[in-house]
Amino acid sequence: MSLSHTDLPGSPKPNExxxxxxxxxxDRVADKWSLYVIxxxxxxxxxxNELKREIDGISQRMLTLTLRGLERDGLVTRTVFPTIPPxxxxxxxxxxxxxxxxxxxxxxWADKNTQAIAEAQRRFDEEPKPEQATIQGVVYQRL
Amino acid sequence: MSLSHTDLPGSPKPNExxxxxxxxxxDRVADKWSLYVIxxxxxxxxxxNELKREIDGISQRMLTLTLRGLERDGLVTRTVFPTIPPxxxxxxxxxxxxxxxxxxxxxxWADKNTQAIAEAQRRFDEEPKPEQATIQGVVYQRL
DNA sequence: CAGGATCCTTTCAGATACTG
DNA sequence: CAGTATCTGAAAGGATCCTG
Numbered sequence: 432m433s434l435s436h437t438d439l440p441g442s443p444k445p446n447e448x449x450x451x452x453x454x455x456x457x458d459r460v461a462d463k464w465s466l467y468v469i470x471x472x473x474x475x476x477x478x479x480n481e482l483k484r485e486i487d488g489i490s491q492r493m494l495t496l497t498l499r500g501l502e503r504d505g506l507v508t509r510t511v512f513p514t515i516p517p518x519x520x521x522x523x524x525x526x527x528x529x530x531x532x533x534x535x536x537x538x539x540w541a542d543k544n545t546q547a548i549a550e551a552q553r554r555f556d557e558e559p560k561p562e563q564a565t566i567q568g569v570v571y572q573r574l
Numbered sequence: 575m576s577l578s579h580t581d582l583p584g585s586p587k588p589n590e591x592x593x594x595x596x597x598x599x600x601d602r603v604a605d606k607w608s609l610y611v612i613x614x615x616x617x618x619x620x621x622x623n624e625l626k627r628e629i630d631g632i633s634q635r636m637l638t639l640t641l642r643g644l645e646r647d648g649l650v651t652r653t654v655f656p657t658i659p660p661x662x663x664x665x666x667x668x669x670x671x672x673x674x675x676x677x678x679x680x681x682x683w684a685d686k687n688t689q690a691i692a693e694a695q696r697r698f699d700e701e702p703k704p705e706q707a708t709i710q711g712v713v714y715q716r717l
Numbered sequence: 718c719a720g721g722a723t724c725c726t727t728t729c730a731g732a733t734a735c736t737g
Numbered sequence: 738c739a740g741t742a743t744c745t746g747a748a749a750g751g752a753t754c755c756t757g
Contacts, residue, residue, distance in 0.1 A: 461680075
């Protein structure tokens with residue numbers, strides 16, 4: 432499922448269409464901000480600025496773009512109330528709520544393994560680098 | 575960001591440390607290439623170029639970077655065989671295999687809902703844009 | 718309040734060349 | 738084979754200003 436190269440004639444393409452489709456969905460779902468928006472909308476509908484406040488670090492621009500993408504994919508509904516000041520509510524669709532289950536499983540996994548990963552990182556970072564070598568307990572610096 | 579708990583009103587930063595940690599993990603896991611590498615390693619250990627061939631569209635550089643990140647997080651092991659030519663095997667760790675379950679659930683979801691999303695996109699893209707308005711069945715172009 | 722439009726900087730990622 | 742190093746164009750993303 433090459434994205435943009437010339438496919439050689441004769442190259443086997445099992446079911447390239449499905450692969451690309453699945454891939455595109457994963458690209459969206461695997462997106463950092465999408466994930467945050469979805470989990471935040473778990474608690475029910477939110478207004479634009481509520482989302483912005485609850486999703487720490489997101490800019491107004493990225494929130495808009497992310498919401499548009501999710502809306503386009505049918506995962507989120509956008510409801511405009513023509514009041515002054517305007518009010519726009521975002522809510523998960525039925526499809527969006529089905530996505531919640533696998534996504535929350537992922538979040539739960541992350542929550543649970545925070546410690547283990549932090550320790551793995553510490554070990555990795557303390558490994559002797561190519562600039563160093565530890566020989567019989569003595570550290571040598573590469574010249 | 576309140577991914578896994580509710581923020582009490584009035585408490586500005588409940589336990590930001592845990593949130594940020596979870597967030598970092600999600601950032602890695604939600605990464606496009608990480609997801610592909612993990613699912614590809616589901617079938618057992620792979621060599622570098624095997625991964626490169628099976629993950630279509632990934633560059634050698636991104637594969638290296640992704641593998642380093644996963645190795646650092648303790649999700650993948652890297653085994654070097656000092657042969658000529660060299661051989662390096664990558665394999666999911668125990669921790670990495672526990673990640674497989676939520677990740678595969680996500681992939682299954684994407685697979686299952688490809689059609690629904692494609693239709694939602696089609697509907698969205700056919701909606702009258704701000705440049706157009708449909709009034710009583712007649713389409714007007716904004717000037 | 719909820720964005721759209723711009724500008725502008727930073728980061729990402731592909732292509733290429735080189736190495737043990 | 739399995740990388741590392743470097744360069745560069747493309748893209749992401751933040752900051753800011755403006756409007757219905």
